[in-house]
Amino acid sequence: MNSASPTYSTLQELVVSDKIYKDKSVKMLSLILQMEHTKSYGSPGIFLITRPRGFGLSLVAKSVEKILERDRETICKIEDEGLLREIPQRHCIKLDFKKIKGADTKEFTHSLLNNLQEQFWLNHIETHLDTYATPKFYLSKLIDTLFKRYKEQLVIIIDNYDIPIANAMLMENSEMTLECVCIYLDMLNVLKTAVSQVKWVMLTGHIKFALANEFSEGLPFVQDLSNEKSLETLFGLTLNEIEESYHTQIEKFAHDRNMSIEEYLKAVDKCYGNFAFSDSLIKVLCPACIAHVLNNNGLLLPYSATANYPIVKKLLSNEFVDLSYLYDKDGQDPLFSNSIDITVEKKQLASLLIQLGFATRARVLLNTDEGYTTWRYRFEMPNLDMQATFLMLKNELPEDYLTKELDYSTKNSAEGN
Structure with missing residues (x-):
């Protein structure tokens, strides 16, 4: 492998x-x-x-x-x-x-x-x-x-x-x-x-x-x-698409782990899914990670941690970086739509993390008052793979973590600050 x-x-x-x-x-x-x-x-x-x-x-x-x-x-x-x-x-x-x-x-x-x-x-x-x-x-x-x-x-x-x-x-x-x-x-x-x-x-x-x-x-x-909304599933794979298109492989991977197909798919989703790219909140999984899973006999490893995120790594090296406002907090602006400048300041770091997949919208709140509608959001770490990658960039996980399966039996909690 x-x-x-x-x-x-x-x-x-x-x-x-x-x-x-x-x-x-x-x-x-x-x-x-x-x-x-x-x-x-x-x-x-x-x-x-x-x-x-x-x-x-x-x-x-x-x-x-x-x-x-x-x-x-x-x-x-x-x-x-x-x-x-x-x-x-x-x-x-x-x-x-x-x-x-x-x-x-x-x-x-x-x-x-x-x-x-x-x-x-x-x-x-x-x-x-x-x-x-x-x-x-x-x-x-x-x-x-x-x-x-x-x-x-x-x-x-x-x-x-x-x-x-x-x-x-x-x-x-x-x-x-x-x-x-x-x-x-x-x-x-x-x-x-x-x-x-x-x-x-x-x-x-x-x-x-x-x-x-x-x-x-x-x-x-x-x-x-x-x-x-029209593009929300064009670039990702839904769990149903994976199950229907690769049923034989999924069945084998589940059998090897003494799991049901449903249990194994839930584990895959917890590891690589939960990305949402429109306000409809249709969830998709990362295709590259699924390709790795299929090639590596179903192993659920932190595949994204092998990617190169030099800008994020550089920004997270600042000991004063505070992301407590980003994760699991209601009432936030549509940060995903913001442009990034060459000097990343204030909430642009949050926008950068969302665009790179280290946070995803989890809830959309609409407030209509006298004909004026505002949208507010809740963001969370999408899955265990991106959480592990984030911690690797912060130098909070050892290198040998890349060879260990993600602990999909535990609750997927975001450590965003």
């Missing part, structure tokens, strides 16, 4: 397996139609979707690209209920900023340029990397060249859009951080002005960063779809 092994291949098999993919395909097509038909004024429609790590955002982004470009293997697999006919075929530029890094401004800029240069190669566009040109120039040239080639509006998909900003935040020099963020935001600003060339843009990532500041216009108007 190797709890730290990469999950991409197994997660793809899990999320895009025939049964699950067909179940999610109508939701995915509806998402594309929503982005296609949302009216924009003076700029392309720019949409943001965030989820915690392990929820298959990259796989969905890739699927959206294949659907738009009518990839035969993908189209044959989905059940579209006639929706596909309503979606025009479009050429896509798909960028993935997962590997963007750099210890200083020069390295950061070079990393962005290399990423864009790869797109020129993939699209057979002749160009030479000019060290004096900016990422903004190269993105603009890429869009303009492909628009002229295809003579129709493009769709741009940026996966892991948040990684460049997250990387810049880890730089020791705050001025360098700001400079790198502004370089990135200036590059993204090309999307705002490409209204004649780009139909819409989809950004996917784990953190909802502010994409404009006083130094760079960036993308001031981004439509955040992350908390819409």
Whole structure:
């Protein structure tokens, strides 16, 4: 058993397996139609979707690209209920900023340029990397060249859009951080002005960063779809989906532990479930963790603790951090919808923890007074896996904890402060 092994291949098999993919395909097509038909004024429609790590955002982004470009293997697999006919075929530029890094401004800029240069190669566009040109120039040239080639509006998909900003935040020099963020935001600003060339843009990532500041216009108007009811189960797996699609494996795992199927599923849910991404509070489980469970003969280990959360670890290292207000307290604002600045202050840490899956909404309270409605929330640690990961980041659990099964027999209590 190797709890730290990469999950991409197994997660793809899990999320895009025939049964699950067909179940999610109508939701995915509806998402594309929503982005296609949302009216924009003076700029392309720019949409943001965030989820915690392990929820298959990259796989969905890739699927959206294949659907738009009518990839035969993908189209044959989905059940579209006639929706596909309503979606025009479009050429896509798909960028993935997962590997963007750099210890200083020069390295950061070079990393962005290399990423864009790869797109020129993939699209057979002749160009030479000019060290004096900016990422903004190269993105603009890429869009303009492909628009002229295809003579129709493009769709741009940026996966892991948040990684460049997250990387810049880890730089020791705050001025360098700001400079790198502004370089990135200036590059993204090309999307705002490409209204004649780009139909819409989809950004996917784990953190909802502010994409404009006083130094760079960036993308001031981004439509955040992350908390819409229509997407609440698109990126996660419900307990029923797991039971129905992987019944044979679940039955074996339960038998090996002298448990009933119902008891084992409750344990799985306590370990990896209880995430809610809309006010309907429909609960879903983390697909990456379920992929690990299926690959590791049903072992319920703290799989998320092997992930990298450098920003959270850095912020939690402050001995004065107080999160007593966040967990199990009624009457809170919709913190999940807040944008994160490059200097995380006050309740932005709570928003960051919610967006990364270390807290989830557990209760929604509506108060209507003379025609004015307010929403208040209660947040809690979603499950044992995220609780263990949180404690690991605070250096409150030993490393060998990764090899021990989660104690799903005990009450799932959040230790949030």
